[in-house]
Amino acid sequence: MTREQEGVRYRRAQSVTRAEEIKAVEKKVRYSQPDKPCHSPRDSLFSWTSGFNNFTGFVNWAFLLLTMGSVRLLLENFIKYGIRVDPLQWIYVLTGLNDGGSGHPAIVLILYSLVPITICLVIEKALSVEIVSNTLGMLVHCLNLIALIMLPMVVIHVKDGFNLVGASAVTSFYTVLFLKLWSYIQVNMWCRRSHQKKRKSMRRSSASYTSISRSADNSFDSSSEKLETKGLVQYPDNLNLRDIFYFLCAPTLCYELNFPRTExxxxxxxxxxxxxxxxxxxxxxxxxxxxxxxxxxxxxxxxxxxxxxxxxxxxxxxxxxxxxxxxxxxxxxxxxxxxxxxxxxxxxxxxxxxxxxxxxxxxxxxxxxxxxxxxxxxxxxxxxxxxxxxxxxxxxxxxxxxxxxxxxxxxxxxxxxxxxxxxxxxxxxxxxxxxxxxxxxxxxxxxxxxxxxxxxxxxxxxxxxxxxxxxxxxxxxxxxxxxxxxx
Structure with a gap:
């Protein structure tokens, strides 16, 4: 690159500041004229380039129109249909009295959910002590989840006495239960695999014991791990009714052995x-x-x-x-x-x-x-x-x-x-x-x-x-x- 080209680039780099100076001087000269100029380069407020963003008045205007339109619809509805709000109708719907239902099959079906919950917990207990193989246990879990989600479909379709609200409550309840049990099974599977790996590594380390120093290192590692996990529930101690029912009632679909708690x-x-x-x-x-x-x-x-x-x-x-x-x-x-x-x-x-x-x-x-x-x-x-x-x-x-x-x-x-x-x-x-x-x-x-x-x-x-x-x-x-x- 020649010095001449470098000089050209140098002058171009400085031209922006120079142009601003020229505009400022021109503006000063222009406003000093006797015709008292009042115009300057400006964009309309609705142009994107104007930089204007204060539309608070339009927001108030929109809310006012929305309120007026809502009041008009409210009056139109009352004039056309009268007052339709009737709490007794909801009592009839929620209890099934309007459908002639007296057996409350929705409540029975929700109570029946204790059966698949118990099956899930029993299988997890059996897997933790290796009474059943992992393949057989997961197969039973899959069949239990499929039966769980299919049961409301069959019962609601065959059994009379279900009202719309009761049937909706049942399907929503069983959907949440399906997702929660899926999470419960999968998390316990992760914990079980980790637990089995730890036991195998402990067996290998004890079999390859060679010196006192190594034993001291192993004991130090195990003691530090115990300090870190002190007060936390460890697998398989979590496999009990209290733990699973707390999770089923908790406002989450993802299972953990130790949930964060408030005081x-x-x-x-x-x-x-x-x-x-x-x-x-x-x-x-x-x-x-x-x-x-x-x-x-x-x-x-x-x-x-x-x-x-x-x-x-x-x-x-x-x-x-x-x-x-x-x-x-x-x-x-x-x-x-x-x-x-x-x-x-x-x-x-x-x-x-x-x-x-x-x-x-x-x-x-x-x-x-x-x-x-x-x-x-x-x-x-x-x-x-x-x-x-x-x-x-x-x-x-x-x-x-x-x-x-x-x-x-x-x-x-x-x-x-x-x-x-x-x-x-x-x-x-x-x-x-x-x-x-x-x-x-x-x-x-x-x-x-x-x-x-x-x-x-x-x-x-x-x-x-x-x-x-x-x-x-x-x-x-x-x-x-x-x-x-x-x-």
């Missing part, structure tokens, strides 16, 4: 959570009775006739109360109820959710909104699949597949309407995630977040309308559709 139960905190659960549940019942049920019923004929305009109107009308119900349900479940259980059991890990509302893509949302399930999926399914040699894409698909199965399980079994809408909705999250990632990279994080919110607001009511239509057709036939059509 005391905060009574004021506990009372707040109880109040939130009770009040929030009543609000959910009111919104369902007053807003959701009329909209769901009115969507039957337009959806059956595939009237796109009216179906879209019903979908949008159902979307708002359904989304409000979902938000309240999220709060009372993941904040109020799980914190209530955690406080009673002095369970210290209260990280049940993350800031899913800021998720810029579908992947981030599913990793944030339900952390107990996310931790279980990563710890007990995703990582084991990867460790078996499969790629991360297949591991992620397996997680979505299992999630889709249980979503369908908790919807189709109580309704006795075996469709695949919930399963399809969950599996469609995979291509939707790719689309959301593309939008986020192409147009920015805000647009990715809008896609997440749109899928939550519109996807759920669409699924409700499809299942209601299929439920009516399956259990009441086309004649009811014709009857509604003539009304």
């Amino acid at each position: 005391r139960i905060r009574k004021r905190f506990l009372i707040k959570r109880i109040f939130e659960v009770v009040a929030g549940t009543q609000i959910v019942f009111c919104v369902i009775q007053q807003y959701m049920i009329p909209s769901i019923i009115n969507s039957l004929i337009p959806f059956s006739n595939m009237d796109v305009t009216q179906t879209t109107e019903r979908l949008l009308k159902l979307a708002i109360p359904n989304h409000l119900t979902w938000l309240i349900f999220f709060y009372i479940t993941f904040h109020s109820y799980l914190n209530l259980i955690g406080e009673l059991l002095q369970f210290a890990d209260r990280n049940f959710y993350s800031d899913w509302w800021n998720a810029n893509n579908i992947d981030t949302f599913w990793r944030s909104w339900n952390l107990p399930v996310h931790r279980w999926a990563v710890r007990h399914l995703y990582l084991p699949v990867v460790e078996l040699g499969f790629n991360k894409t297949l591991a992620g698909i397996s997680v979505f597949f299992l999630s889709a199965f249980f979503h369908e399980y908790m919807v189709s079994v109580p309704l006795k309407t075996y469709k695949i809408w919930a399963f399809t909705g969950m599996m469609s999250q995979i291509p939707l995630s790719s689309f959301a990632n593309y939008v986020e990279k192409r147009f920015g994080r805000r647009w990715g977040n809008l896609i997440v919110w749109s899928s939550l607001i519109l996807g759920q009511p669409l699924c409700i309308m499809m299942y209601y239509h299929d439920y009516v057709v399956t259990h009441y036939g086309e004649s009811l559709l014709e009857e509604y059509g003539h009304v």
Whole structure:
């Protein structure tokens, strides 16, 4: 490189500062003119280059319009349907009196869950003392888990007397129990393997004993290990009824031998959570009775006739109360109820959710909104699949597949309407995630977040309308559709 070229580059590097000086001088000269200039180079506030970001007034305006629109819908609903909130109806539904049920099969089925729990604990005890082989023990565990998840499907389909709420409670309970026992079995398998390796290494070290110094080193290592694990439960001391039932009641799906514990139960905190659960549940019942049920019923004929305009109107009308119900349900479940259980059991890990509302893509949302399930999926399914040699894409698909199965399980079994809408909705999250990632990279994080919110607001009511239509057709036939059509 020549000195002349170096000199040119040197002058260009200094030209920015020089240009700023020239502009400053020109500005000073211009403003000293007698015409009193008032213009300068500036961008409009709505331009991205303006750097303006204070839109507080628009936020207040949006909330005001939202409030006015909500009050109008409230008045319209009361004028059209009257007051539909009736606590007695919920008592009939929850007790099964409206279905003529008196045997309470849902309670019997939940109590029966003690059988697979006991089988699981007995097999683990037998494996720990090597009464049964590892192959036979794991085979019994697999059969026990399969029977556990199949039992509600068979009983609810065959046995009469199940109401919708009771059947939903049973399927949700057995789903959680299935995931917890899976974690319990897998963690004890890890501990058992580690315990067996330690015993083998101790046998080898004692067989190869050669000198006093080596013996001193071994005794020092074992004593230091004992100091580190002092006060902690060790395998197989954890295999008892108290330990497994604490885990089954704890607000987590991932088993550990030693959970973090709090020092005391905060009574004021506990009372707040109880109040939130009770009040929030009543609000959910009111919104369902007053807003959701009329909209769901009115969507039957337009959806059956595939009237796109009216179906879209019903979908949008159902979307708002359904989304409000979902938000309240999220709060009372993941904040109020799980914190209530955690406080009673002095369970210290209260990280049940993350800031899913800021998720810029579908992947981030599913990793944030339900952390107990996310931790279980990563710890007990995703990582084991990867460790078996499969790629991360297949591991992620397996997680979505299992999630889709249980979503369908908790919807189709109580309704006795075996469709695949919930399963399809969950599996469609995979291509939707790719689309959301593309939008986020192409147009920015805000647009990715809008896609997440749109899928939550519109996807759920669409699924409700499809299942209601299929439920009516399956259990009441086309004649009811014709009857509604003539009304």
